[in-house]
Amino acid sequence: MTNKPNPWKDMPESTQRRIKSDTLHNLFWITDLEGKYGFLLESKDLFDDIKLPANLKGIELLKRNSTYGHGELFLVLNDKEDWQIFYTLCNDLVSITDEYDEDKAMISAVEVRLKRWQQLLKQDRNNSMNLHKQMGLFSELLCLRDIILPRYGVEQAIISWVGPDFDKQDFLLDDAIIEVKSYKTSKGQIAHISSVKQLFSDKVPLFLLTYGLTQTENGQSISDIVENINSHLNTKSNEIKNKFEGKLLEYGYMPDIIKNPFYKFMVDKNRVFLTSGNFPKIQPKFISHGITDVKYSIDLLKCGDYEQDIINFLE
Structure with a gap:
């Protein structure tokens, strides 16, 4: 984990940068007004339901419909010291999006994966696989x-x-x-x-x-x-x-x-x-x-x- 690059390292507050150019989906590394690290997934369509898909320890989630006619799912990390775990989570979500062409199916798969991450993050990582x-x-x-x-x-x-x-x-x-x-x-x-x-x-x-x-x-x-x-x-x-x-x-x-x-x-x-x-x-x-x-x-x-x-x- 220590050798992984930090994609947020040189990003100013309140900015975003596209994660991949060779994908159908809009995925971004973001920072908020306080410089916290985040991840943004945009759906081309409005969400049918804006209920939060999971409750992640140490991570704030926001799911909303934009006034511009698309859905937005935000993940924001509370403590920058945990960026490596957060980076792994985000990359896991990116890998899921690569497997779907349709946004609705992609969003559904991402939300299922977030629920699994919810259970994992509850565990004591020092003793999770003894x-x-x-x-x-x-x-x-x-x-x-x-x-x-x-x-x-x-x-x-x-x-x-x-x-x-x-x-x-x-x-x-x-x-x-x-x-x-x-x-x-x-x-x-x-x-x-x-x-x-x-x-x-x-x-x-x-x-x-x-x-x-x-x-x-x-x-x-x-x-x-x-x-x-x-x-x-x-x-x-x-x-x-x-x-x-x-x-x-x-x-x-x-x-x-x-x-x-x-x-x-x-x-x-x-x-x-x-x-x-x-x-x-x-x-x-x-x-x-x-x-x-x-x-x-x-x-x-x-x-x-x-x-x-x-x-x-x-x-």
Whole structure:
């Protein structure tokens, strides 16, 4: 981030400068009367609705219809010290606008992205992607890339990935549900279950997919897996690309602004279990009324009777 140019650095107060010349849309770097840094997106048409699309921490938003017959969306940064994060946000919005010819569709996509940024900016950037969270995302992306994508295709794989949406499980398919868990190999094969409903399904088979990980410089990082998946999206629609980026963002993955290092991992053990029947789990029907939260751990070494073939378990 420190090597990024500051586009507002030499701009006087109350000025604007077009961001790109090779675009259909009117996008500007701006400064206000106090010299604060800002971003302006102009719509060729008046807005149907001037309700603010998001509430961004440290950033003022203004959405209005100009007397000149076009819509204006302003973002103004309160503290210049945060310009690098703001610059990343603005460039993210610019990249979205490049994908749309029609202004209405472009504005809608920008507003969706602002809502995602609202959630991200609420997080503590010093701890938004700690080791535990990176292990979780790394394992879910491995499942998406190596197990779901080859069988269902990249679009269906991304649609089925509901882990970032904080659903009950991580992947919801038409004929199966997959809950993904990772653990440090050095700590033993223990899967930590964080909800009583996490291993419960009354409709389709639910599989517990586990990854034993070791942190090592010879391994792969989240960024490596994301790059692999993006290579499958090059010829796909903008909608599915935005969906994938949005889910990563909801997980807290924004490499340009988070301060944690991206760890590298090696998979030592990959196992999958069918959780029906007598698989060791706590079932909702056995939880007394009034208990709202249940967390427990499963020793995978004692679950051999329920293990499935990792290659063919979705057949």
